[in-house]
Amino acid sequence: MLYPSIDSLLKKINSKYTLVSVAAKRAREMQQNNDQQIEKTKSVKFVGKALEEIDANLLYYEKSDAK
Structure with a gap:
């Protein structure tokens, strides 16, 4: 079984695409800055570490109204 589960992550960020984008960006940041x-x-x-941060409410996404 995967941890954290996709169901618990989608409660934090409601789009799979956004979830992947946020996790990938944070993963690159962690890799560079440790x-x-x-x-x-x-x-x-x-x-995986970035997904755990999202699940622990340490990382979140705010939608911007940029055009």
């Missing part, structure tokens, strides 16, 4: 917000993660890879 600044994860969770001490002990279950995931080894950066994308």
